[in-house]
Amino acid sequence: MKKLLMALSMAASFAVTGAAHAEEKLKVGFIYIGPPGDFGWTYQHDQGRKEMEKALGDKVETTFLESVPEGADAERSIERLARAGNKLIFTTSFGYMDATIKVAQKFPNVKFEHATGYKTADNVAVYNSRFYEGRYVQGVIAAKMSKVGVAGYIGSFPIPEVVQGINSFMLGAQSVNPNFKVKVIWANSWFDPGKEADAAKALVDQGVDIITQHTDSTAPMQVAAERKIKAFGQASDMIKFGPETQLTSIVDNWGPYYIERAKAVIDGTWKTHNVFHGMHENLVVMAPYTNMPDDVKKLAEETQAKIASGALKPFTGPVKKQDGSEWLKAGETADDKTILSMNFYVAGVDDKLPQ
Amino acid sequence: MRIELVKRPQHSALFSALSPFIALFLTLIAGAILFSLLGKNPVSALYSYFVEPLTEIWSWHELLVKAAPLILIAVGLSVCFLSNNWNIGAEGQLIMGGIAGSILPVVFPDFQGWYVLPIMLLLGMAGGMAYATIPAFLKVRFNTNEILTSLMLVYVAQLFLDWIVRGPWRNPQGFNFPETVQFNSSAILPEIWAESGRAHWGFILAVVAALLVWFMLSRTLNGFEIKVLGRSARAGRFAGFSAGRLTFFAFLVSGALAGLAGIAEVSGAVGQLRTTITPGYGFTAIIVAFLGRLNPLGIVAAGLVLALSYLGGEAAQVSLGISEKSARIFQGIILFFVLASDTLIYYRIRFVTRHSETAAKGA
Numbered sequence: 098m099k100k101l102l103m104a105l106s107m108a109a110s111f112a113v114t115g116a117a118h119a120e121e122k123l124k125v126g127f128i129y130i131g132p133p134g135d136f137g138w139t140y141q142h143d144q145g146r147k148e149m150e151k152a153l154g155d156k157v158e159t160t161f162l163e164s165v166p167e168g169a170d171a172e173r174s175i176e177r178l179a180r181a182g183n184k185l186i187f188t189t190s191f192g193y194m195d196a197t198i199k200v201a202q203k204f205p206n207v208k209f210e211h212a213t214g215y216k217t218a219d220n221v222a223v224y225n226s227r228f229y230e231g232r233y234v235q236g237v238i239a240a241k242m243s244k245v246g247v248a249g250y251i252g253s254f255p256i257p258e259v260v261q262g263i264n265s266f267m268l269g270a271q272s273v274n275p276n277f278k279v280k281v282i283w284a285n286s287w288f289d290p291g292k293e294a295d296a297a298k299a300l301v302d303q304g305v306d307i308i309t310q311h312t313d314s315t316a317p318m319q320v321a322a323e324r325k326i327k328a329f330g331q332a333s334d335m336i337k338f339g340p341e342t343q344l345t346s347i348v349d350n351w352g353p354y355y356i357e358r359a360k361a362v363i364d365g366t367w368k369t370h371n372v373f374h375g376m377h378e379n380l381v382v383m384a385p386y387t388n389m390p391d392d393v394k395k396l397a398e399e400t401q402a403k404i405a406s407g408a409l410k411p412f413t414g415p416v417k418k419q420d421g422s423e424w425l426k427a428g429e430t431a432d433d434k435t436i437l438s439m440n441f442y443v444a445g446v447d448d449k450l451p452q
Numbered sequence: 453m454r455i456e457l458v459k460r461p462q463h464s465a466l467f468s469a470l471s472p473f474i475a476l477f478l479t480l481i482a483g484a485i486l487f488s489l490l491g492k493n494p495v496s497a498l499y500s501y502f503v504e505p506l507t508e509i510w511s512w513h514e515l516l517v518k519a520a521p522l523i524l525i526a527v528g529l530s531v532c533f534l535s536n537n538w539n540i541g542a543e544g545q546l547i548m549g550g551i552a553g554s555i556l557p558v559v560f561p562d563f564q565g566w567y568v569l570p571i572m573l574l575l576g577m578a579g580g581m582a583y584a585t586i587p588a589f590l591k592v593r594f595n596t597n598e599i600l601t602s603l604m605l606v607y608v609a610q611l612f613l614d615w616i617v618r619g620p621w622r623n624p625q626g627f628n629f630p631e632t633v634q635f636n637s638s639a640i641l642p643e644i645w646a647e648s649g650r651a652h653w654g655f656i657l658a659v660v661a662a663l664l665v666w667f668m669l670s671r672t673l674n675g676f677e678i679k680v681l682g683r684s685a686r687a688g689r690f691a692g693f694s695a696g697r698l699t700f701f702a703f704l705v706s707g708a709l710a711g712l713a714g715i716a717e718v719s720g721a722v723g724q725l726r727t728t729i730t731p732g733y734g735f736t737a738i739i740v741a742f743l744g745r746l747n748p749l750g751i752v753a754a755g756l757v758l759a760l761s762y763l764g765g766e767a768a769q770v771s772l773g774i775s776e777k778s779a780r781i782f783q784g785i786i787l788f789f790v791l792a793s794d795t796l797i798y799y800r801i802r803f804v805t806r807h808s809e810t811a812a813k814g815a
Contacts, residue, residue, distance in 0.1 A: 132776070162769055163776045166731035169721035172650070173514045174766060180510070181770050191629065192728060215627050254727070255618065257628050285614065440628040451618060 123185065123363050125149065125355075126178035127161035128171070130190035131288045137313030137332040138287065138349070139163065142189045142212075144333070145351030152356045156363055167192030175200045179207050185362045187355065188212065190287075191256065197221060208367050210358060213258060215437065217371050224354060227375030228258065229265035229436070230404045231347035231383060232309075233411040235329045236269025237400050238344050238386070239307045240277045241393045242327055247278045247447075249300030251310040251317055253287045255451045257439045259311045264443045265411045266309060269400070271445055280305055281448035290316040297321060307344075318342060327388060334384035345397070346384035354380060373433055376405040412436060417444040453806070457799040467797050475789040482785050492772050500771045501764035501782070513649025515759050517721055520654035521546070521730070523755035524713035525737035527662045528706030530746040534669070535682040537702045541587060541602030542710040543734025544609035545580040549711020550718040551613060552579025554632065554725045557639035558621050564638040572639060572715055573657075580711015581704050583609065588703035592696040598703075606734070614727050621725065632725040641720035652720030654713070659752060661709055666748035678702070710734060743790055761786055 125146075133143035146159050160183065165174045171193045178186050179200055187210045188197045194214035201209045201221045209221045217223050239248045250266065252259050263281060270277040280303060282296040293312045297320035300308060309329040310317045315338040321328035322339040330336070330346025354374070361367040374380040383401055386394045403409035412435075414425030419442040425431060442450050467474075483501070484494035505511045525542045532539040553576030556568055586605060590596040618630040625633075641652045669675035681688035681698050688695060718729055740758055744751030765779030 160770055160773070162766065167728040168726070168731060169517060169717060170731055172721075173517070173763075176510070176514075177766060177770055180508075192726070195634075195723070254630065256630060285611075438627040451615070 122158045124183040125159045126183035126186040128188045129163040135313045141349040145355045148352030149355040171196035179204045222369045223371040225373045229261040230375045232262040232265040233269035236266040240270035240273035248307040249305035250281045251296045253312045260439045288313045290314040348382040350382045454804040456802045471793040475793040478789045500768045504767045505763040510649045513651035516651035516655040518759035519755040520658045521713040521733040522740045523658040525710045526740035526751045528709030529741040532702040532706045535678040535702045538599045544606035545707045545710035546714035547609040548583040549576040549580035549714030553715025557635040558632045568638045576711045576715025577708040580707040584703040584707025654716035654720045662748040
């Protein structure tokens with residue numbers, strides 16, 4: 098009897114360990130365009146990855162490849178992650194789009210998630226963020242805070258995502274001060290602290306007293322701090338780099354999305370989609386409003402609340418294009434397709450859009 | 453105290469042959485120390501660097517994809533460097549080749565057939581050649597420093613590519629993103645063995661180019677001319693060789709090969725023209741050229757070794773979780789030991805103390 102019990106308990110313990118082995122961890126891979134230490138775009142994606150690890154604990158195991166160039170290398174890096182057993186792969190830059198699609202065709206059992214693109218497949222989902230909603234709030238603050246009525250804007254590349262931001266910023270500012278102007282300098286890079294700092298200096302020398310950026314390093318914030326003017330952070334909360342300089346920052350809150358999608362793969366409910374989330378879904382979060390008077394802070398909070406609830410859409414008419422032609426009639430709002438392929442400035446932007 | 457490199461009167465043939473192995477040995481030791489300090493098992497780190505990329509067929513394909521442009525460009529550069537023409541602008545010539553070669557599939561997408569690809573490759577070579585003519589002309593006509601002009605033209609080419617992809621050649625269906633249309637199938641450089649991976653004919657072109665240039669350098673009068681003028685311009689002039697003509701020749705050859713690398717990369721590996729078609733192949737190829745001792749056949753080996761170090765670095769990031777920065781440092785260590793070992797074949801180190809200096813003067 099004793100022996101039988103022993104045999105049974107042993108069998109049971111084997112069964113349990115066997116089951117534990119069968120329930121394998123979900124391996125999740127990430128491809129980053131920059132280093133996680135950029136304290137901007139890639140840093141936030143990496144924060145999202147860490148949040149996912151924290152939330153799902155033993156159920157996931159993550160790997161990432163950083164500073165992967167867009168082009169022929171991207172395809173190899175993505176394939177390497179797929180071959181290393183990752184069943185869910187996030188490719189976190191627009192330029193990885195075609196490479197993601199190509200690798201996805203070879204690995205039908207792996208789910209891919211591409212950030213900020215537009216091509217989907219059965220196993221490729223696209224996720225995008227309405228960063229421009231945050232830019233609108235920044236524009237409102239800038240127009241309130243600026244004494245000269247001109248803000249400097251450091252752009253990376255003139256792709257729709259960046260143009261959306263400039264226009265939304267402009268419209269937010271004009272809602273407070275119709276004569277507000279924005280000067281733009283293109284860094285032609287996502288991450289180049291030297292160039293970004295030079296651009297910031299050039300803008301300050303041209304007389305702007307507020308700087309905002311759509312590049313990923315903290316260099317512009319640091320230049321603004323040196324020159325004692327105000328600035329907005331980008332992608333992450335950059336308050337450490339300008340404690341008396343940062344007004345607020347658009348924080349890309351990827352964590353909840355990453356957790357949700359990893360869970361969906363584990364539960365077997367993952368489906369492809371093309372989502373465009375913003376403040377409402379808590380993907381666009383504003384860093385605390387700092388270094389501004391209470392009335393400006395209040396206005397910013399109200400604007401944010403209205404956008405989050407859907408009461409205020411940044412691209413609502415009447416809006417004129419830079420060349421004076423009408424874009425949106427009074428009360429008309431831009432549809433997502435127009436927003437996602439935006440390649441013109443609205444009136445008031447003091448720059449010629451590189452075409 | 454000062455350290456000087458003194459040229460050896462004769463160099464040892466034995467150590468010339470041994471030098472790559474000594475370098476490899478030293479690299480392994482330094483790498484083992486580096487990885488141990490990072491808290492990784494040195495054996496598995498070195499394994500994922502040098503062996504893992506060679507254990508799978510797809511990875512071999514990727515090796516050839518990565519090595520092809522490096523070899524093509526470096527072979528051309530060897531002609532330049534041997535003849536004392538310092539073309540640092542291969543990156544720009546590559547880009548211009550990529551653009552010129554893309555004219556057919558982007559502007560005339562309906563023009564299809566077997567003849568499209570050869571025309572594209574020729575246009576790519578012509579584009580790189582034309583762009584390389586500029587620094588050659590400036591050097592011959594105005595005695596301009598070709599290092600500066602060729603380098604600065606790289607930035608011009610990058611901005612031109614940026615403009616053309618963002619503006620006139622932008623894909624009308626592409627949501628205004630900076631990309632051209634996808635090339636049609638007759639404009640794609642085919643894969644060598646499509647069932648197992650994506651290595652394309654660019655690598656074959658690179659090997660053929662290496663063989664041709666090797667033949668020219670070692671078996672023809674032209675090659676002799678290059679070496680004579682490169683070592684002593686004065687001696688070359690006495691022999692009746694024209695330095696100006698040779699400058700043009702060297703730049704044209706290296707421009708053509710860089711341009712070919714550009715269109716092969718665009719058509720074979722990427723499939724469309726975009727703002728990022730090269731992660732700096734034109735500059736990395738300078739290292740490859742010297743790593744291969746400016747010998748076209750050595751360059752083929754050097755290109756493969758450098759490509760392996762990229763792939764190995766990536767493999768180590770995935771399998772061991774070392775950072776991309778550590779992977780790059782290790783790549784730097786490899787290059788350091790290889791180039792240092794080579795240098796020490798031809799030079800010896802002399803420590804010059806103040807004492808020995810005054811003694812030398814006194815004598």
